[in-house]
Amino acid sequence: MQSNILICGVGGQGIVLTSKLIAAAAMEKDIPVMSAETIGMAQKGGSVFSFLRLGDDIYCPMFPEKTADIIIGFEPAEAVRMLPYLKDGGKIVLNTHPIMPVTATLSGSDYTGREMIEYLQRNVEDVTLVDGDRACEEIGSPKVLNMVMLGAAVRNDVLPFTIDEIEDIMKKTVKPQFVELNSKALRY
Amino acid sequence: MHKEFLMGNAAIARGAVAAGLNVVSGYPGTPSTEVLETTAKLNDGSIYVEWSVNEKAALELGAGAAYSGARAMVTMKQVGLNVASDPLMSLAYIGVKGGMVIMVADDPGPISSQTEQDTRHFASFSKLPCFDPSSVQEAYDMIQDAFEYSEKYHTPVLFRPTTRVCHGYASVEVKDESEYKVNKPEGFVKDSSKWVIFPRLSYNAHMHIEERNAELSQVFSDYGHNFIVPAKDSSCRKGIATHGISYTYVMEALKDKEAPAVFKVSTPFPFPEQAAVKFLEGLDAVLCIEELDPVIERELTYICGKYHLSTKILGKLTHNVKTAGENTCGSVSVNIAGFMGWDIPETSETEAPPALPVRPPVLCAGCPHRASFFAVKEAMKGKKSVFCGDIGCYTLGNAMPLDMVDTCLCMGAGVNITQGIGKIEPDTNCFAFVGDSTFFASAITGAVNAVYNQANMTLVVLDNSTTAMTGHQPHPGTGRTMMGQVVDKVSIQEVLRGVGVKTVETVDPLDLKTAVETVKRVAAEDGVKAIIFKSPCAVLIKSGKPAVIDPDKCTNCKRCIKTLGCPGIVMRDGRPAIENSLCTGCGLCSQVCPFNAIGGAGNAE
Numbered sequence: 001m002q003s004n005i006l007i008c009g010v011g012g013q014g015i016v017l018t019s020k021l022i023a024a025a026a027m028e029k030d031i032p033v034m035s036a037e038t039i040g041m042a043q044k045g046g047s048v049f050s051f052l053r054l055g056d057d058i059y060c061p062m063f064p065e066k067t068a069d070i071i072i073g074f075e076p077a078e079a080v081r082m083l084p085y086l087k088d089g090g091k092i093v094l095n096t097h098p099i100m101p102v103t104a105t106l107s108g109s110d111y112t113g114r115e116m117i118e119y120l121q122r123n124v125e126d127v128t129l130v131d132g133d134r135a136c137e138e139i140g141s142p143k144v145l146n147m148v149m150l151g152a153a154v155r156n157d158v159l160p161f162t163i164d165e166i167e168d169i170m171k172k173t174v175k176p177q178f179v180e181l182n183s184k185a186l187r188y
Numbered sequence: 189m190h191k192e193f194l195m196g197n198a199a200i201a202r203g204a205v206a207a208g209l210n211v212v213s214g215y216p217g218t219p220s221t222e223v224l225e226t227t228a229k230l231n232d233g234s235i236y237v238e239w240s241v242n243e244k245a246a247l248e249l250g251a252g253a254a255y256s257g258a259r260a261m262v263t264m265k266q267v268g269l270n271v272a273s274d275p276l277m278s279l280a281y282i283g284v285k286g287g288m289v290i291m292v293a294d295d296p297g298p299i300s301s302q303t304e305q306d307t308r309h310f311a312s313f314s315k316l317p318c319f320d321p322s323s324v325q326e327a328y329d330m331i332q333d334a335f336e337y338s339e340k341y342h343t344p345v346l347f348r349p350t351t352r353v354c355h356g357y358a359s360v361e362v363k364d365e366s367e368y369k370v371n372k373p374e375g376f377v378k379d380s381s382k383w384v385i386f387p388r389l390s391y392n393a394h395m396h397i398e399e400r401n402a403e404l405s406q407v408f409s410d411y412g413h414n415f416i417v418p419a420k421d422s423s424c425r426k427g428i429a430t431h432g433i434s435y436t437y438v439m440e441a442l443k444d445k446e447a448p449a450v451f452k453v454s455t456p457f458p459f460p461e462q463a464a465v466k467f468l469e470g471l472d473a474v475l476c477i478e479e480l481d482p483v484i485e486r487e488l489t490y491i492c493g494k495y496h497l498s499t500k501i502l503g504k505l506t507h508n509v510k511t512a513g514e515n516t517c518g519s520v521s522v523n524i525a526g527f528m529g530w531d532i533p534e535t536s537e538t539e540a541p542p543a544l545p546v547r548p549p550v551l552c553a554g555c556p557h558r559a560s561f562f563a564v565k566e567a568m569k570g571k572k573s574v575f576c577g578d579i580g581c582y583t584l585g586n587a588m589p590l591d592m593v594d595t596c597l598c599m600g601a602g603v604n605i606t607q608g609i610g611k612i613e614p615d616t617n618c619f620a621f622v623g624d625s626t627f628f629a630s631a632i633t634g635a636v637n638a639v640y641n642q643a644n645m646t647l648v649v650l651d652n653s654t655t656a657m658t659g660h661q662p663h664p665g666t667g668r669t670m671m672g673q674v675v676d677k678v679s680i681q682e683v684l685r686g687v688g689v690k691t692v693e694t695v696d697p698l699d700l701k702t703a704v705e706t707v708k709r710v711a712a713e714d715g716v717k718a719i720i721f722k723s724p725c726a727v728l729i730k731s732g733k734p735a736v737i738d739p740d741k742c743t744n745c746k747r748c749i750k751t752l753g754c755p756g757i758v759m760r761d762g763r764p765a766i767e768n769s770l771c772t773g774c775g776l777c778s779q780v781c782p783f784n785a786i787g788g789a790g791n792a793e
Binding site: 010020023024026027032033034035036037045046047057059060061062063064065077080081083100101102111115116119122123142 | 191192193323324352355356357358359433435436437439440443516517518521538539541542544545546547548549550552753754755758759769770
């Protein structure tokens with residue numbers, strides 16, 4: 001069994017932590033795991049991606065185009081940017097809330113995210129839309145977006161884990177006072 | 189042994205600690221920084237850990253420790269080795285007693301560096317053995333080998349991972365603490381015939397180094413991480429030679445294929461010549477897949493000549509592999525398909541995506557550097573000026589709309605470049621911007637040069653009290669060390685006064701009016717003068733309440749957006765709006781707004 005997972009979005013959305021959590025869940029089940037992400041110049045506001053591979057016979061963390069089983073997109077345009085990596089028949093779990101780049105503000109371009117969502121829906125059969133903004137508002141914290149997204153991805157049956165397994169790992173990772181909030185987000 | 193999920197740089201640190209590390213020193217630089225940081229986290233107090241003031245200081249300190257029998261590691265990025273190259277070249281002749289590994293991270297792409305230089309060349313230039321790991325696991329294993337070889341041959345060795353190994357994560361087999369080696373340094377034993385470099389010693393050392401490297405070439409031919417993966421079909425007369433992360437791309441590309449033989453080179457210097465000959469014999473053609481420079485390709489071409497082999501060597505020099513940038517799984521499989529005569533999988537016709545928003549790196553919302561640049565820009569409006577930048581977050585001051593970085597070359601260069609421009613264009617207001625960490629690393633000599641040689645310039649120190657770009661490391665101005673001590677801060681103001689800069693003014697850049705006035709006044713003086721813009725990095729302080737725009741006062745002139753380019757101000761429904769998740773409440777925009785429409789949270793009431 002091998003899974004290639006691509007998580008993408010914008011710096012500050014909690015992508016790296018999501019990737020670490022999936023890796024920890026794999027370690028717990030003794031599944032070999034590798035990952036790679038952008039770090040360095042990509043700080044707050046830059047495009048961020050994390051490649052994650054689970055299973056045997058893996059040489060490198062980065063996988064070739066058209067081989068991702070799932071893209072967990074925290075931002076519509078970022079999911080479109082990484083779409084070439086999705087395999088035929090692969091799935092997308094997408095947060096519908098767009099993040100405007102500074103350059104769009106300067107040039108007065110009217111990026112809304114809508115055109116990205118429609119493009120993905122036209123070109124990929126299995127797209128799960130998540131209203132991450134509303135979810136965070138209902139749960140009561142903007143910091144749980146990554147758990148909302150991870151929960152939605154797990155329910156898609158692509159990752160070799162159950163919600164309970166992810167929850168157990170989460171409990172070991174986050175501070176005790178945030179466990180309840182994150183559990184709610186995972187099961188949103 | 190047990191398994192852990194580690195970043196490559198953390199694995200290097202863990203391996204070094206398992207090898208009995210006594211001392212680690214370095215200077216931060218992507219992608220090398222986490223090696224020293226992880227060592228500091230693992231440290232039970234038995235290891236001396238320091239961020240040195242620059243790479244030269246770090247390497248010299250490491251040398252002293254290794255002279256005394258310690259196992260020492262020095263960490264830096266590739267361009268840092270340029271700074272440390274003076275001691276490096278001589279230390280190669282002197283050698284060491286304790287194992288000494290110089291960990292230099294290369295950055296193909298480059299992703300976050302000025303150059304795509306290849307440290308494997310520095311290895312052959314300095315005649316030092318070099319290790320080039322291909323994975324997180326190999327990085328862990330080979331750093332320990334590096335210490336063993338260093339100590340056995342009494343020579344410092346280079347250890348050269350690249351970004352994808354440094355920053356990749358993997359589940360790896362690591363030693364339990366009970367399996368760690370313990371090294372007790374003997375101490376420095378005086379022997380001036382050994383530790384003092386003189387022409388006679390250098391001649392003898394040079395003789396010895398060449399003999400040793402010939403021997404090491406033999407030894408490395410049998411080194412376990414240099415190996416040949418045999419062809420699936422033994423009649424195949426083609427081969428692939430590779431190294432580092434590219435080796436893993438090659439193996440991915442060859443999965444489920446009639447794979448040719450693969451030669452993996454983990455010690456580019458001294459080159460494992462006998463292993464190479466064994467690989468080349470019987471092959472018609474070899475494709476070299478490398479990142480940065482064609483080091484293996486040149487070696488194999490040389491070996492073919494030396495041994496009269498008719499194998500055709502292909503790679504970057506023959507334009508079969510692109511000459512710059514990093515390799516990827518995709519680029520390598522295309523290179524191999526071309527070489528093997530395999531079909532290149534066609535890309536299926538898909539609808540072209542809508543225009544994607546670009547997200548170039550920008551200064552964070554609330555970054556005090558934005559205020560500093562803006563103050564200088566305002567003060568110099570309409571005056572002939574040049575703004576020399578330097579290496580750090582503040583290089584991002586080049587972006588529109590600030591557009592305040594006219595030059596950037598290497599650490600500490602701006603302060604001298606602006607002097608050169610001033611000598612040719614005496615009517616220009618010459619500025620040099622330098623961060624606090626860069627000031628200590630390599631701008632002090634530039635300030636002395638300016639004072640002594642009668643330059644006419646303004647040195648602007650952007651003091652945010654941290655080394656921000658690489659993830660907030662302490663430096664001499666912060667008063668904290670990696671051993672957890674709180675020490676006297678080295679004052680930038682006192683340093684500048686001490687070297688003869690008569691006007692040194694310290695201002696908070698977020699007090700825009702005072703900042704602009706100060707720049708106007710100071711820049712008008714003759715000679716060398718300095719302004720220290722002091723305000724902490726926005727990432728490190730607790731954010732204030734976000735700004736609020738009063739819709740009744742806002743005329744939609746967009747001056748806030750057009751002049752500052754702050755990610756905390758966005759256009760919403762055709763009007764400027766505050767992005768509350770980003771705004772730190774620094775107050776700069778409210779000082780820029782001509783209509784007093786932007787205020788603190790109190791404005792809402």
